[in-house]
Amino acid sequence: MKTNTSINRVIETTYEGTPAKCINAEQQLRRSVLACMLWESSFYEDGVDIAKRIADCVKNVDPQKVSELAIETRTKMKLRHAPLWIVREMARLPKHKAFVSYTLQNVIQRADELSEFVSLYWSEKRQPLSAQVKKGLAEAFRKFDGYALAKYNSRDANVKLRDVLFLCHANPKNKEQENLWKQLIDNKLPIPNTWENRLSSGEDKKTVWESMLKENELGALALLRNLRNMAQVGVDENIVFYALSRMKVDSVLPFRFISAAKAVPQWESEIEKVMLKCLDGKEKLGGKTVILIDVSYSMHSPISEKSDLMRYDVANGLAILARELCDKVAIYTFSDNIVRIPDRHGFALRDAIVSSQPHVGTYLGHAIDFISKEYNYDRIIVITDEQS
DSSP states (O other): OOOOOOOOOOOBOOOSSSSSSOOOOHHHHHHHHHTTTTOOOOOOOOHHHHHHHHHHHHHHHHHHHHHHHHHHHHSSSSSSSHHHHHHHHHTOTTTTTGGGHEEEEEESSSSSHHHHHHHHHTOOOOOOHHHHHHHHHHHTTTOOOOOHHTTTTTTTTSSSSHHHHHHTTTOOSHHHHHHHHHHHHHTTOOOOHHHHHHHHTOHHHHHHHHHHHHOOOOOOHHHHHHHHHHHTTTTTTTHHHHHHHTTTEEEEEEEHHHHHHHHHHGGGGHHHHHHHHGGTOOOOOOEEEEEEEEEGGGGSSSSSSSOBBHHHHHHHHHHHHHHEEEEEEEEEEEEEEEEEOOOHHHHHOOOOHHHOOOOOOOHHHHHHHHHHHHHHOOOEEEESSSOO
Protein backbone atom coordinates (compact mmCIF):
# COMPACT_ATOMS: atom_id res chain seq x y z
CA MET A 1 0.00 0.00 0.00
CA LYS A 2 1.32 3.43 -0.94
CA THR A 3 2.20 5.52 2.11
CA ASN A 4 3.67 8.67 0.52
CA THR A 5 0.28 10.13 -0.33
CA SER A 6 -0.77 13.71 -0.96
CA ILE A 7 -1.43 15.98 2.01
CA ASN A 8 -5.06 16.86 2.56
CA ARG A 9 -4.86 20.61 3.03
CA VAL A 10 -7.62 22.44 4.84
CA ILE A 11 -8.92 25.28 2.69
CA GLU A 12 -9.76 28.38 4.72
CA THR A 13 -13.07 29.99 3.79
CA THR A 14 -15.13 32.99 4.80
CA TYR A 15 -18.38 32.57 6.71
CA GLU A 16 -20.20 32.29 3.37
CA GLY A 17 -17.85 29.62 2.04
CA THR A 18 -15.58 31.49 -0.36
CA PRO A 19 -11.78 31.00 -0.23
CA ALA A 20 -9.99 33.15 2.35
CA LYS A 21 -6.40 33.97 3.19
CA CYS A 22 -4.92 31.79 5.93
CA ILE A 23 -4.13 33.77 9.08
CA ASN A 24 -2.78 32.60 12.42
CA ALA A 25 -4.72 32.51 15.69
CA GLU A 26 -3.39 35.87 16.88
CA GLN A 27 -4.36 37.58 13.62
CA GLN A 28 -7.78 35.92 13.73
CA LEU A 29 -8.34 37.10 17.30
CA ARG A 30 -7.28 40.63 16.47
CA ARG A 31 -9.51 40.80 13.40
CA SER A 32 -12.48 39.32 15.26
CA VAL A 33 -12.20 41.65 18.27
CA LEU A 34 -11.46 44.93 16.51
CA ALA A 35 -14.10 44.42 13.82
CA CYS A 36 -17.11 43.63 15.98
CA MET A 37 -19.56 45.01 18.48
CA LEU A 38 -19.89 42.07 20.89
CA TRP A 39 -23.16 40.09 20.66
CA GLU A 40 -24.31 42.19 17.67
CA SER A 41 -24.84 40.29 14.43
CA SER A 42 -23.06 41.42 11.28
CA PHE A 43 -24.55 41.10 7.80
CA TYR A 44 -22.75 37.76 7.47
CA GLU A 45 -22.47 36.33 10.97
CA ASP A 46 -24.57 35.87 14.07
CA GLY A 47 -23.33 37.81 17.10
CA VAL A 48 -23.19 34.68 19.26
CA ASP A 49 -20.98 32.94 16.68
CA ILE A 50 -18.57 35.89 16.71
CA ALA A 51 -18.32 35.78 20.51
CA LYS A 52 -17.66 32.02 20.38
CA ARG A 53 -14.91 32.51 17.79
CA ILE A 54 -13.23 35.10 20.02
CA ALA A 55 -13.36 32.66 22.94
CA ASP A 56 -11.86 29.88 20.82
CA CYS A 57 -9.06 32.14 19.59
CA VAL A 58 -8.08 33.25 23.11
CA LYS A 59 -7.16 29.64 23.95
CA ASN A 60 -4.65 29.47 21.11
CA VAL A 61 -2.87 32.81 21.52
CA ASP A 62 0.02 33.67 23.83
CA PRO A 63 -1.50 35.12 27.04
CA GLN A 64 0.76 38.19 26.95
CA LYS A 65 -0.51 38.98 23.44
CA VAL A 66 -4.11 38.43 24.52
CA SER A 67 -3.65 40.80 27.44
CA GLU A 68 -2.12 43.49 25.24
CA LEU A 69 -4.94 43.19 22.72
CA ALA A 70 -7.64 43.47 25.39
CA ILE A 71 -6.08 46.64 26.79
CA GLU A 72 -5.61 48.12 23.31
CA THR A 73 -9.22 47.32 22.45
CA ARG A 74 -10.47 49.29 25.46
CA THR A 75 -8.00 52.17 25.63
CA LYS A 76 -7.29 52.85 21.94
CA MET A 77 -10.29 51.43 20.10
CA LYS A 78 -12.78 52.52 22.81
CA LEU A 79 -14.71 49.23 22.76
CA ARG A 80 -16.24 48.22 26.09
CA HIS A 81 -17.69 44.71 26.04
CA ALA A 82 -15.20 42.88 23.83
CA PRO A 83 -12.23 43.38 26.21
CA LEU A 84 -14.33 42.26 29.18
CA TRP A 85 -15.28 39.13 27.24
CA ILE A 86 -11.61 38.45 26.48
CA VAL A 87 -10.70 38.65 30.17
CA ARG A 88 -13.62 36.37 31.05
CA GLU A 89 -12.20 33.76 28.69
CA MET A 90 -8.67 34.28 30.02
CA ALA A 91 -9.94 33.50 33.52
CA ARG A 92 -10.93 29.99 32.35
CA LEU A 93 -7.44 29.07 31.12
CA PRO A 94 -4.57 27.96 33.41
CA LYS A 95 -1.82 29.44 31.20
CA HIS A 96 -3.63 32.80 30.98
CA LYS A 97 -4.63 33.25 34.61
CA ALA A 98 -1.43 35.07 35.65
CA PHE A 99 -2.41 37.94 33.31
CA VAL A 100 -6.04 38.25 34.41
CA SER A 101 -5.68 40.72 37.28
CA TYR A 102 -3.49 43.19 35.39
CA THR A 103 -5.61 43.02 32.26
CA LEU A 104 -8.92 43.38 34.08
CA GLN A 105 -7.92 46.45 36.09
CA ASN A 106 -6.73 48.13 32.89
CA VAL A 107 -9.76 47.39 30.71
CA ILE A 108 -12.24 48.57 33.34
CA GLN A 109 -12.47 52.30 32.63
CA ARG A 110 -16.02 53.02 33.85
CA ALA A 111 -17.56 52.08 37.18
CA ASP A 112 -20.44 50.15 35.60
CA GLU A 113 -17.93 47.84 33.94
CA LEU A 114 -17.19 46.36 37.38
CA SER A 115 -20.67 44.89 37.63
CA GLU A 116 -20.86 44.22 33.88
CA PHE A 117 -17.82 41.96 34.11
CA VAL A 118 -19.28 39.96 37.00
CA SER A 119 -22.50 39.61 35.01
CA LEU A 120 -20.46 38.22 32.10
CA TYR A 121 -18.59 35.91 34.48
CA TRP A 122 -21.92 34.50 35.66
CA SER A 123 -23.57 34.38 32.23
CA GLU A 124 -23.46 30.56 32.12
CA LYS A 125 -23.88 29.89 35.83
CA ARG A 126 -23.27 31.64 39.12
CA GLN A 127 -19.87 30.55 40.40
CA PRO A 128 -17.09 31.81 42.69
CA LEU A 129 -14.78 34.45 41.25
CA SER A 130 -11.19 33.34 40.74
CA ALA A 131 -8.45 34.87 42.89
CA GLN A 132 -7.04 36.78 39.91
CA VAL A 133 -10.47 38.17 39.03
CA LYS A 134 -11.02 39.32 42.62
CA LYS A 135 -7.62 41.02 42.63
CA GLY A 136 -8.29 42.78 39.31
CA LEU A 137 -11.75 43.97 40.38
CA ALA A 138 -10.38 45.22 43.71
CA GLU A 139 -7.66 47.27 42.00
CA ALA A 140 -10.16 48.65 39.49
CA PHE A 141 -12.62 49.59 42.24
CA ARG A 142 -10.03 51.84 43.86
CA LYS A 143 -9.92 54.04 40.71
CA PHE A 144 -13.43 55.46 41.03
CA ASP A 145 -14.53 58.50 43.02
CA GLY A 146 -17.92 59.13 44.60
CA TYR A 147 -19.41 60.74 41.50
CA ALA A 148 -18.49 57.79 39.28
CA LEU A 149 -19.85 55.24 41.75
CA ALA A 150 -23.08 57.19 42.30
CA LYS A 151 -23.62 57.76 38.58
CA TYR A 152 -23.45 54.05 37.77
CA ASN A 153 -24.93 52.67 40.98
CA SER A 154 -28.04 51.04 39.54
CA ARG A 155 -30.16 49.54 42.30
CA ASP A 156 -32.23 47.63 39.74
CA ALA A 157 -29.31 45.76 38.14
CA ASN A 158 -28.89 42.03 38.71
CA VAL A 159 -25.31 42.69 39.81
CA LYS A 160 -24.87 45.88 41.82
CA LEU A 161 -21.66 47.75 42.59
CA ARG A 162 -21.99 46.89 46.28
CA ASP A 163 -22.20 43.21 45.29
CA VAL A 164 -18.90 43.52 43.44
CA LEU A 165 -17.31 45.24 46.42
CA PHE A 166 -18.36 42.39 48.71
CA LEU A 167 -17.17 39.77 46.22
CA CYS A 168 -13.69 41.18 45.57
CA HIS A 169 -12.89 42.24 49.17
CA ALA A 170 -11.20 45.46 48.03
CA ASN A 171 -9.18 47.48 50.53
CA PRO A 172 -9.70 51.27 50.43
CA LYS A 173 -6.61 53.35 49.75
CA ASN A 174 -7.44 55.89 52.49
CA LYS A 175 -10.03 56.88 55.11
CA GLU A 176 -11.95 59.00 52.62
CA GLN A 177 -12.43 56.05 50.30
CA GLU A 178 -13.37 53.83 53.23
CA ASN A 179 -16.19 56.25 54.12
CA LEU A 180 -17.25 56.43 50.47
CA TRP A 181 -17.53 52.66 50.22
CA LYS A 182 -19.55 52.56 53.43
CA GLN A 183 -22.01 54.96 51.79
CA LEU A 184 -22.18 52.63 48.79
CA ILE A 185 -22.82 49.60 51.00
CA ASP A 186 -25.53 51.45 52.96
CA ASN A 187 -27.13 52.85 49.77
CA LYS A 188 -26.44 56.38 50.98
CA LEU A 189 -24.30 57.79 48.17
CA PRO A 190 -25.17 61.44 47.44
CA ILE A 191 -27.32 61.87 44.34
CA PRO A 192 -24.92 62.96 41.56
CA ASN A 193 -25.50 66.17 39.64
CA THR A 194 -26.28 64.49 36.33
CA TRP A 195 -28.64 65.74 33.64
CA GLU A 196 -30.73 62.58 34.04
CA ASN A 197 -31.31 63.21 37.75
CA ARG A 198 -32.03 66.90 37.30
CA LEU A 199 -34.54 66.36 34.51
CA SER A 200 -36.27 63.49 36.33
CA SER A 201 -36.69 65.76 39.37
CA GLY A 202 -38.80 68.12 37.27
CA GLU A 203 -36.39 71.02 36.69
CA ASP A 204 -36.95 73.22 33.64
CA LYS A 205 -35.25 71.50 30.69
CA LYS A 206 -33.76 74.61 29.11
CA THR A 207 -32.37 75.76 32.45
CA VAL A 208 -30.83 72.36 33.12
CA TRP A 209 -29.12 72.12 29.74
CA GLU A 210 -27.78 75.67 29.78
CA SER A 211 -26.39 75.38 33.30
CA MET A 212 -24.78 72.01 32.56
CA LEU A 213 -23.18 73.45 29.41
CA LYS A 214 -21.92 76.61 31.11
CA GLU A 215 -20.43 74.62 33.98
CA ASN A 216 -18.84 72.09 31.59
CA GLU A 217 -20.59 69.20 33.34
CA LEU A 218 -21.55 67.21 30.26
CA GLY A 219 -19.23 64.58 28.85
CA ALA A 220 -18.58 64.48 25.12
CA LEU A 221 -21.01 61.65 24.37
CA ALA A 222 -23.77 63.13 26.53
CA LEU A 223 -23.34 66.45 24.76
CA LEU A 224 -23.52 64.97 21.26
CA ARG A 225 -26.42 62.65 22.08
CA ASN A 226 -28.52 65.45 23.55
CA LEU A 227 -28.09 68.15 20.92
CA ARG A 228 -31.56 67.47 19.54
CA ASN A 229 -33.09 67.74 23.02
CA MET A 230 -31.31 71.06 23.52
CA ALA A 231 -32.52 72.40 20.19
CA GLN A 232 -36.10 71.34 20.92
CA VAL A 233 -36.29 73.32 24.18
CA GLY A 234 -34.61 76.42 22.73
CA VAL A 235 -31.19 76.32 24.39
CA ASP A 236 -29.09 79.32 23.30
CA GLU A 237 -27.04 78.02 20.38
CA ASN A 238 -24.08 80.22 21.33
CA ILE A 239 -23.85 78.32 24.62
CA VAL A 240 -24.04 75.03 22.71
CA PHE A 241 -21.37 76.07 20.23
CA TYR A 242 -19.01 77.17 22.98
CA ALA A 243 -19.49 73.82 24.75
CA LEU A 244 -18.77 71.99 21.51
CA SER A 245 -15.61 74.02 20.94
CA ARG A 246 -14.10 72.93 24.26
CA MET A 247 -15.37 69.36 24.15
CA LYS A 248 -12.77 66.61 24.58
CA VAL A 249 -12.82 64.48 21.44
CA ASP A 250 -10.18 61.85 22.21
CA SER A 251 -12.75 59.20 23.23
CA VAL A 252 -15.39 59.95 20.58
CA LEU A 253 -15.69 57.57 17.64
CA PRO A 254 -16.24 59.24 14.23
CA PHE A 255 -19.77 57.94 13.70
CA ARG A 256 -20.95 59.83 16.80
CA PHE A 257 -20.49 63.09 14.90
CA ILE A 258 -22.39 61.71 11.92
CA SER A 259 -25.26 60.76 14.22
CA ALA A 260 -25.25 64.19 15.88
CA ALA A 261 -25.33 65.95 12.52
CA LYS A 262 -28.33 63.85 11.51
CA ALA A 263 -30.14 64.87 14.69
CA VAL A 264 -29.50 68.62 14.34
CA PRO A 265 -28.61 69.43 10.72
CA GLN A 266 -28.92 73.14 11.51
CA TRP A 267 -25.78 72.84 13.67
CA GLU A 268 -23.87 70.68 11.20
CA SER A 269 -21.09 73.17 10.50
CA GLU A 270 -20.20 73.44 14.20
CA ILE A 271 -20.28 69.66 14.63
CA GLU A 272 -17.99 69.29 11.63
CA LYS A 273 -15.42 71.66 13.18
CA VAL A 274 -15.36 69.59 16.36
CA MET A 275 -15.11 66.33 14.41
CA LEU A 276 -12.03 67.51 12.54
CA LYS A 277 -10.39 68.43 15.87
CA CYS A 278 -9.91 64.68 16.33
CA LEU A 279 -7.00 64.97 13.91
CA ASP A 280 -5.08 67.68 15.76
CA GLY A 281 -1.46 66.60 16.04
CA LYS A 282 -1.90 63.54 13.82
CA GLU A 283 0.80 62.78 11.26
CA LYS A 284 -0.14 63.07 7.58
CA LEU A 285 0.08 60.10 5.22
CA GLY A 286 2.67 60.96 2.58
CA GLY A 287 2.42 59.97 -1.06
CA LYS A 288 -0.73 59.01 -2.95
CA THR A 289 -3.61 57.32 -1.16
CA VAL A 290 -6.79 55.74 -2.49
CA ILE A 291 -9.82 55.59 -0.18
CA LEU A 292 -12.33 53.00 -1.39
CA ILE A 293 -15.73 52.97 0.33
CA ASP A 294 -18.30 50.17 0.16
CA VAL A 295 -21.82 51.49 -0.58
CA SER A 296 -23.44 48.11 -1.28
CA TYR A 297 -26.78 46.91 0.06
CA SER A 298 -25.34 45.42 3.26
CA MET A 299 -23.95 48.81 4.27
CA HIS A 300 -27.56 49.94 4.77
CA SER A 301 -27.98 47.63 7.76
CA PRO A 302 -27.99 49.14 11.28
CA ILE A 303 -24.78 48.83 13.27
CA SER A 304 -26.65 47.23 16.17
CA GLU A 305 -30.10 45.91 16.94
CA LYS A 306 -31.27 49.05 18.75
CA SER A 307 -29.48 51.66 16.63
CA ASP A 308 -30.87 53.77 13.80
CA LEU A 309 -27.33 54.41 12.58
CA MET A 310 -26.33 52.52 9.44
CA ARG A 311 -23.03 50.90 8.52
CA TYR A 312 -22.54 53.45 5.77
CA ASP A 313 -22.72 56.18 8.45
CA VAL A 314 -19.76 54.55 10.21
CA ALA A 315 -17.93 54.26 6.89
CA ASN A 316 -18.56 57.92 6.12
CA GLY A 317 -17.17 58.99 9.47
CA LEU A 318 -13.98 57.02 8.87
CA ALA A 319 -13.67 58.31 5.31
CA ILE A 320 -14.02 61.94 6.40
CA LEU A 321 -11.13 61.63 8.86
CA ALA A 322 -9.00 59.44 6.60
CA ARG A 323 -9.32 61.99 3.80
CA GLU A 324 -7.93 64.76 6.03
CA LEU A 325 -4.89 62.65 6.90
CA CYS A 326 -3.90 62.12 3.28
CA ASP A 327 -1.38 64.29 1.46
CA LYS A 328 -2.68 63.33 -1.99
CA VAL A 329 -5.91 61.35 -2.25
CA ALA A 330 -8.34 59.79 -4.72
CA ILE A 331 -11.72 58.71 -3.33
CA TYR A 332 -13.91 56.01 -4.87
CA THR A 333 -17.07 54.14 -3.96
CA PHE A 334 -17.90 50.62 -5.07
CA SER A 335 -21.08 48.61 -5.38
CA ASP A 336 -22.17 47.30 -8.78
CA ASN A 337 -19.90 49.98 -10.24
CA ILE A 338 -16.74 51.86 -9.33
CA VAL A 339 -17.20 55.64 -9.09
CA ARG A 340 -14.61 58.33 -8.38
CA ILE A 341 -16.14 61.10 -6.32
CA PRO A 342 -15.14 64.76 -5.87
CA ASP A 343 -12.35 65.51 -3.43
CA ARG A 344 -14.55 67.12 -0.79
CA HIS A 345 -14.14 67.64 2.93
CA GLY A 346 -16.26 67.02 6.02
CA PHE A 347 -19.96 66.35 5.65
CA ALA A 348 -19.85 67.38 1.99
CA LEU A 349 -17.74 64.26 1.44
CA ARG A 350 -20.38 62.20 3.26
CA ASP A 351 -23.08 63.51 0.92
CA ALA A 352 -20.97 62.76 -2.16
CA ILE A 353 -20.36 59.19 -0.98
CA VAL A 354 -24.03 58.44 -0.29
CA SER A 355 -25.27 59.88 -3.60
CA SER A 356 -22.47 58.45 -5.76
CA GLN A 357 -24.33 55.38 -7.09
CA PRO A 358 -27.13 52.85 -6.39
CA HIS A 359 -26.50 50.65 -3.35
CA VAL A 360 -26.68 47.09 -4.65
CA GLY A 361 -23.86 44.54 -5.17
CA THR A 362 -20.34 44.16 -3.83
CA TYR A 363 -17.50 43.95 -6.34
CA LEU A 364 -14.38 44.78 -4.37
CA GLY A 365 -11.99 42.73 -6.50
CA HIS A 366 -13.20 44.40 -9.68
CA ALA A 367 -12.91 47.81 -8.02
CA ILE A 368 -9.30 47.25 -6.95
CA ASP A 369 -8.35 45.95 -10.40
CA PHE A 370 -9.92 49.02 -12.02
CA ILE A 371 -8.22 51.50 -9.67
CA SER A 372 -4.84 49.79 -10.07
CA LYS A 373 -4.99 50.43 -13.80
CA GLU A 374 -6.28 53.99 -13.50
CA TYR A 375 -4.35 55.44 -10.55
CA ASN A 376 -0.75 54.97 -9.41
CA TYR A 377 -1.11 54.85 -5.63
CA ASP A 378 1.19 54.14 -2.68
CA ARG A 379 -1.55 52.68 -0.48
CA ILE A 380 -5.23 51.84 -0.58
CA ILE A 381 -7.64 52.10 2.36
CA VAL A 382 -10.78 49.97 1.95
CA ILE A 383 -13.75 50.71 4.21
CA THR A 384 -16.21 47.82 4.06
CA ASP A 385 -18.30 45.43 6.14
CA GLU A 386 -17.61 42.45 3.89
CA GLN A 387 -15.33 39.46 4.40
CA SER A 388 -13.08 39.79 1.33
